[in-house]
Amino acid sequence: MNRPGSTIAAIATAVAADMGSVAIVRISGPQAQAVGRRVFRPASGRHHGWESHRVLYGHVVESASNQVLDEVLLLYMQAPRSFTGEDVVELHCHGGLVCVQRVLEQVLANGAEAAAPGAFSQRAFLHGRLDLTQAEAVAQVISARSRRAAALALAGLDGGVYRRIEVLRRLLLEQLAQMEAHLDFEDDLLPLNPVVVKEKIQTVTEDLSRLVEDSRQGQYYQQGLKIAIIGCPNVGKSSLLNRLSGRDRAIVTDYPGTTRDLLETEIVLRDIPITLMDTAGIRQTGNPVEQLGIARSRQAFTQVDVIILLFDVNLGWSEADQALANEIPEHVPHLRVGNKVDLLNQNKDQSNNTLKFPLAISAITGQGMEAFTNALLNCCGLTDLERLETSLNRRQTSLAQKAIQSLVRLDNTEKNKLPWDFWTIDLRDAVQYLGEIIGQEISEDILDEIFSKFCIGK
Ligand SMILES: Nc1nc2c(ncn2[C@@H]2O[C@H](COP(=O)(O)OP(=O)(O)OP(=O)(O)O)[C@@H](O)[C@H]2O)c(=O)[nH]1
Ligand SMILES: [Mg+2]
Structure with a gap:
């Protein structure tokens, strides 16, 4: 610096x-x-x-x-x-x-x-033109990849994050001040009721928890999601990528094994920036080039937030599809989507088990895309997005979580009827963490570290 x-x-x-x-x-x-x-x-x-x-x-x-x-x-x-x-x-x-x-x-x-x-x-920041959350919001406004991300960042620039945190910090400070007064002048003051104090602190904990949960969703607007389309050859993965990106990005042919490499494209879905990956169809093959492509498809399993597992509804959910589903690591959510539903109407034979799969789309005609988009965002835990007003960034969220942990420790303090000194330790920690969010109790080193992540010229 x-x-x-x-x-x-x-x-x-x-x-x-x-x-x-x-x-x-x-x-x-x-x-x-x-x-x-x-x-x-x-x-x-x-x-x-x-x-x-x-x-x-x-x-x-x-x-x-x-x-x-x-x-x-x-x-x-x-x-x-x-x-x-x-x-x-x-x-x-x-x-x-x-x-x-x-x-x-x-x-x-x-x-x-x-x-x-x-x-x-x-x-x-140092000259008091912006508080820390506003300074961070500047960087977020600039890097916003969707309108909603920009709107959330602008709310932060307007002091939205600062106000939410400062109110909670003040509530905790009030409690802390009371306790310290009692430690010093116990005889002169009315006794403090731990139950009442605990309740006040509880409201802060709940408010912070809501904020953290909202921020998890808000960060999707800021950082976006990474999604891979996986499936057997020829089910229409590249066609789906082309439809979602609105361009002829990937080569589509009716030869199984067309896509040989990971192919990424940036799209915005309901204001969420998404990096979408097309992958090589996974199957047993003797072709060494295709094998390399398939190895890359498998690598994608662990690099993404969500997997779209695409299959052909006309062929039904096959053993090969199930084998693929089994390969997906448990912690990566996946969505099973049947493609080529437009052909289904023409195929008289509907004896297979396609109807068990409510998510049926056509990458060619666009049928079922609305329900598919809803399901995809649900799969990422993105619900009730309209309500979001404030969103913390990662640094702020992790400090809010630390503050919550300190406050939760007070449950035991109260249960075990420990004296007020014990309360003040955790309470002071929580106040400190919230102060760090807005830059009120923060060392020069940490400041340098925060700002060094910005780009030159900001
Ligand atoms: N009727 C119909 N045809 C589709 C649909 N989606 C894809 N196709 C056709 O299916 C064939 C394969 O499509 P691709 O998108 O190349 O399939 P892929 O899954 O990427 O295939 P690989 O890259 O080989 O793994 C092409 O002839 C597409 O036109 C669909 O929804 N309806
Ligand atoms: Mg393909």
């Missing part, structure tokens, strides 16, 4: 060749304006008009050669009215790869140091 008080710079926008008409170099720190003045030559010829929140037009020029590196707009934001709470200068350059890189190099050669990942957000 950069030293506090240094002036830092980085490209704040995505960098890609041939993409984006504008790219932004952001400079933050006490020297931001000085650095800006060194690299920027205003079109008006004079360096007047450096007022806060005003846009200047001009060029970034290499001082030694006098060469123009880019035509830019410059935006100066004086502390504390900026994202970081420091003096900030933004240079709005042309997009793509080259100009913005050269502008950054020029800025770094003139008194700014390269910003470490997350450095801007960390400064925003």
Whole structure:
């Protein structure tokens, strides 16, 4: 991480060749304006008009050669009215790869140091512009892969996570304060009733548990799900992947053994980002290429959150299908789905056991896809999604879980009628964990660790 008080710079926008008409170099720190003045030559010829929140037009020029590196707009934001709470200068350059890189190099050669990942957000936090949950939400807003993920992250940015946690932390602090008062001045105060105290703490535990459960679902919006389509050859796995992705992504033929490799595609299903994998149909074969593909299909078993086990309803649930089902590790949920139901109507012979399988679809006509999607999300425990308002990220969830564990330990403390000193130990731990979520009781090392997971320029 950069030293506090240094002036830092980085490209704040995505960098890609041939993409984006504008790219932004952001400079933050006490020297931001000085650095800006060194690299920027205003079109008006004079360096007047450096007022806060005003846009200047001009060029970034290499001082030694006098060469123009880019035509830019410059935006100066004086502390504390900026994202970081420091003096900030933004240079709005042309997009793509080259100009913005050269502008950054020029800025770094003139008194700014390269910003470490997350450095801007960390400064925003340290200057009290954002609490920790809001700073983390910035990263989540940016990385959101669906509208719903963005909406949940924006709720966090708005302080939604902070407020939920802070209320609970305060409730616990009140109880803690009471206990400590009793430890110090027992004789002067009315006695505390452990049952009443326990009840108050219980409501906090329940609220936290709900939040953790919601977050488990919310994280699917953020991180997405990984799903593999597995099945015997020719049942329509590649066709299903093509239908779900809305493109002709995988090769489909009526030759069994068409797919030879794992093939991944990104889709969004009911606002949940999903990495969908097509796999080689699993069977006994002498073909060495197909064998390699099949080995990869089997590897997919353990890499995914859910497996769609596809079979052909016209052939019914065969022994081969059952053998495959037996291979799926127990902890990986799987959904059995019958495909090619459109052919079933034409086949007069329905003596097989297809009707036992309520989930029948057609990858070709799209029949049954709605029920299939519902079942798939149910299979991942994704229910009642509309209700979600707040979602903790992984770091926050694990701290909330630790707080719950501390509070649950108080059950024993109460049952065994232990004195108040014992209560305060676990209660203080719980308060500490909740404080860490919102960044109130957190060491510098942990902060560095959290922010270093951000990208450069955030
Ligand atoms: N009528 C009908 N045909 C289907 C359906 N799904 C797939 N097919 C056909 O079944 C054949 C095999 O489809 P694929 O998608 O290649 O099957 P696969 O499971 O990927 O096969 P492998 O890659 O060989 O394991 C193709 O001729 C598809 O057009 C369906 O729902 N209805
Ligand atoms: Mg295939």
